[in-house]
Amino acid sequence: MSTDARPSDGRSDSSGPSTAENPWPVRTVARKIADWIHRLGSVWVEGQITQISARPGTQTAFLTLRDPAADVSMSVTCQQRMLRSIDPPLREGASVVVHARPSFWLGRGTLSLRASEIRPVGIGELLARVERLRKLLAAEGLFAPERKRRPPFLPRGVGLITGRASAAEHDVLVNAQNRWPAVKFQVVNTAVQGARAVPQIVRALSTLDADPEIDVIVIARGGGSVEDLLPFSDETLCRAVAAAGTPVVSAIGHEPDSPLLDHVADLRCSTPTGAAKAVVPDVQxxxxxxxxxxxxxxxxxxxxxxxxxxxxxxxxxRPCLADPHGPVERRAADVELHVERARRAIMTTLTHEQSALASSRARLTALGPSATLERGYAVVQYTDDDGELKVLRSVDQVRPGTELRVRVTDGAVSATTR
Incomplete structure (x- = not known):
């Protein structure tokens, strides 16, 4: 029976567009999806293996490949002999590059990748990628000291992101409470290695950053291998820490360990115990x-x-305070002395000026016309043609019958010329 034949219930298959009156059956939709997926061809895919299922006596192995920076995973199938040929054997958490072809199984409507080649990503390549990312983030200024913030002296609340029941969680909580018993912690347990670590840590960071009661966030993990600490050099996590509004303290591994998170965080502590000492003061x-x-x-x-x-x-x-009246009395005597001196100087000046004035007055009187008249002289005046009195200086100035005015020392008399 052809897949394009009309079903027994009378509904059409794919002979026309899908409508409410002419819907497509499930098999048609599944077949069309499979056709589109198969057109994609082979692709290279990179991710982390989170699950390996290879049952004895079967030829097919099933893997789960997960994106380390997002909560996305896909199923991968391959031949068991392909897995056995990889040395060292693959284990969960390993990073691989898979050459596969997408495959859609019509029976269950599931999508998977059919692998034709699996290449483990060696530690050397992983470290080289971390180094390239380090240079990129440094060039963008995410490592710059001026963008780092100082954690508060006494935070209201401390957010702690760490593994469940881990030694790092115990070290941070115990040491912080020993230093400041009233400290309040909000602990968020996440995976701290493997493919699920980055999405869970980023989600926990976002939750704590949005809490107004959290003043500082600590990301803590104990020591481990280079592969175990790779999630803390992930680009997504580093950018999330750089964008957080709350100061972040990094306490990953031991002193020699230095993931990229240490450079992006606002404060780097070599151990979880050091982080506990950095976020709260010592009450003693x-x-x-x-x-x-x-x-x-x-x-x-x-x-x-x-x-x-x-x-x-x-x-x-001091004398001025021991005998406050003495200086006043001495200054009063000085004032009186100067007043007397000023009075004598003024009187002397007045006497001298009065004598000079009398002398000048005597000279002025002796030289004045009144003194001359007192000695028997007289001043004769006549009236000119304009009617003004003038002093007669010559007989030629008057004619007979001219009215004259003769001024003597005690008055004046009138006379007429002949």
Whole structure:
């Protein structure tokens, strides 16, 4: 029976477009999807193996290939002899590059990859990729010291991202609570290695970053191999930490370990114990510092009071304060002396000026016309043609019958010329 034949219930198959009155059966939809998928051809796919299923007595092995930076996975089938030919044998968490052809199984409507070649990604290639990513992130400024933020001195809440029941979680919690018993932690347990680590850590980071009660976030993990620490050099995780609004503290592995997360984080601690010491202060040290500062303040205050007291005693012992009336009385005597001197100087000046004025007045009187008249002289005046009085200086100035005015020392008389 052809797949394009009309089904027994009377509905059409793919003879026309799909409508509510002419729907396609499941087999037709599945076949069309398979046709589109098979047109893709072979592809190269990179990912991490999260599951390997190879049952004895069968020729086909089943793998689950997962994207390390996203929550996406696909099934892969291959020949068991292909897996047996890989040395060293593949294990879960290994990074591989697969050459496969997409395949759609009509019976269940599932998609899988049929692998024709599997290439493990060696540690050398992984480290080379990490180094290329390191240079890229450094060029973008994600490692720059000026973009790093200082964690708060005493955070309201601390977010902790770490493995469940891990030694790193125990170290951070115990050491932080020993240093500051009132510290509040919000712990989010995630995978810290393998293909599921990056998506879970990024999701936990986003959740803690959105919590207003969390002032600092710690990402902690104990030591491990280079492959185990590769998720902490993932580009997606590094960019998520760089974009977080909350300061992030990195505490991955031991002192020699240095994943890219250490360079992007705001603060890098060599161990989880170091992270616990970095996020909260030591209550005993702070108490001792408070006592020390209080003692210093007390000594400083006492020293200042003593200095002011000594200065006040010195001021009180000065003559101006020991005998405050003495300087005033001495200055009063000086004022009286200067007033008397000024009075004598003024009187002397007045006497001298009065004498000079009298002398000038006597000279002026002797030389004036009144003194001359007193000695018997007279001033004769006549009226000119304009009616003005003028002094007669010559007989030629008047004619007979001219009215004259003769001024003497005690008055004036009138006369007429002949």
């Amino acid at each position: 040290e702070e108490t001792a510092r408070v006592h020390q500062l209080r003692d210093r303040a007390r000594r400083a205050l006492h020293g200042w009071v003593d200095g002011q007291r000594r200065q006040l005693d010195q001021l009180r012992s």
